[in-house]
Amino acid sequence: MLGVILWSNAVSRQAVIWCEDHGPLAYLAGRVGTAVTGAWPGEGSLVEVETITDGGVRRVIRLTPVGREISLAPRLLRECDDAEPERPFFPTE
Template sequence: MLGVVLWSDSLDNKAVIWCEDQGDLAYFNGGTDTPVDIVDLDAGDLVQFELQQERHLRYAKNPRRIEQGAYAHLPGDLQAAAAPQQPDKVAAPKAARLGTADIIPFARRDRKEPSHRQMVLA
């Protein structure tokens, strides 16, 4: 599975990862599962990992960084999308607002060529 690190704590070696399958977030707890050669994970890193489901949570096992900082803008974009929107002067009827979503492109901003990988937040 591929994913992007949204949050990490380098002291406790923990991370929260947004998964390419758009399912629930995956949690990495390196304090108990750290291989000797693990690298520090930082927000925005593209990582590959094994996904393990335990009870109602998903865990990232054996993460491996594919590219450091590849999506460094993504955590900020998600926070901005979740921020309360300024109300319009005339509010649309509730029925008109149903079915809308903010779409956040999952593309690198530092490259000139288009990325073939994209994730959409619906």
């Protein structure tokens, strides 16, 4: 199933992932079962995951990045900073 990384830590090799089935968030700890060959995937990365429930926690047992690293969160933040704020609309009679 597809997922989007919400939080990631490259040093500890951990991530929290939202999954397309809208179930509980999935947790990834370590490289076991990952097909990550380059940089550790960051927030906003699209990934394909396989999960299991272990002790009431949804854990990722297989993770494969989908496409290239897009770093969506930083890009969206930059675009928001660059955007001109909208003026409020006040209807007149």
